[in-house]
Amino acid sequence: xxxxxxxxxxxxxxxxxxxxxxxxxxxxxxxxxxxxxxxxxxxxxxxxxxxxxxxxxxxxxxxxxxxxxxxxxxxxxxxxxxxxxxxxxxxxxxxxxxxxxxxxxxxxxxxxxxxxxxxxxxxxxxxxxx
Amino acid sequence: xxxxxxxxxxxxxxxxxxxxxxxxxxxxxxxxxxxxxxxxxxxxxxxxxxxxxxxxxxxxxxxxxxxxxxxxxxxxxxxxxxxxxxxxxxxxxxxxxxxxx
Numbered sequence: 001x002x003x004x005x006x007x008x009x010x011x012x013x014x015x016x017x018x019x020x021x022x023x024x025x026x027x028x029x030x031x032x033x034x035x036x037x038x039x040x041x042x043x044x045x046x047x048x049x050x051x052x053x054x055x056x057x058x059x060x061x062x063x064x065x066x067x068x069x070x071x072x073x074x075x076x077x078x079x080x081x082x083x084x085x086x087x088x089x090x091x092x093x094x095x096x097x098x099x100x101x102x103x104x105x106x107x108x109x110x111x112x113x114x115x116x117x118x119x120x121x122x123x124x125x126x127x128x129x130x
Numbered sequence: 131x132x133x134x135x136x137x138x139x140x141x142x143x144x145x146x147x148x149x150x151x152x153x154x155x156x157x158x159x160x161x162x163x164x165x166x167x168x169x170x171x172x173x174x175x176x177x178x179x180x181x182x183x184x185x186x187x188x189x190x191x192x193x194x195x196x197x198x199x200x201x202x203x204x205x206x207x208x209x210x211x212x213x214x215x216x217x218x219x220x221x222x223x224x225x226x227x228x229x230x231x
Binding site: 006007008009010011012013014017034035036037039040044045046047051059060085086087088089090099 | 131132133134137153154155156157158159160161162164165166167168169170171172173176215
């Protein structure tokens with residue numbers, strides 16, 4: 001990353017993709033699996049959303065692994081690919097920090113489902129800190 | 131449009147000469163303010179003959195690291211070009227530039 005007269009300069013592949021996203025409490029949320037752009041009136045592209053999950057990562061991977069990852073993701077969920085509004089980003093460094101909490105974002109629905117339906121049923125799972 | 135739609139896409143000149151493939155997208159944080167920060171605007175395409183190793187960043191000047199890997203990746207990407215987004219005529223695929231070869 002560097003600074004230019006116009007503003008901070010960063011490369012998508014090098015500085016954003018695959019970085020960990022952490023919430024305002026420092027909790028891991030997800031990884032930056034892809035980015036969605038929106039187009040300005042003059043055709044300029046701006047980063048609008050962070051896309052997360054296997055269905056976002058699949059198209060970035062070449063060959064069978066990418067196809068396999070995307071199809072697994074599609075079997076697990078038919079909802080829209082989870083996204084995080086880029087306006088929530090507060091800092092980009094070795095990790096991407098966002099101003100919301102992990103629960104607010106609901107960016108990893110599979111992980112949430114496993115937590116609520118599997119982990120929570122394990123005896124003692126609700127008292128880990130005691 | 132997604133980053134994955136553009137990265138890996140071939141770039142050709144107006145007279146159909148191949149420039150290479152997009153290995154990265156260079157953004158400048160000078161767009162309209164969203165949240166607490168200015169939006170990141172796609173300013174240029176990094177275009178190389180090879181895709182291999184570009185994600186490591188050694189093809190870019192300031193990136194440090196083991197000299198052997200840096201040397202190999204820089205040799206692979208010695209023809210890397212930084213193509214301003216304003217040079218893009220159509221997004222294809224392939225990306226078509228306004229200029230000729």
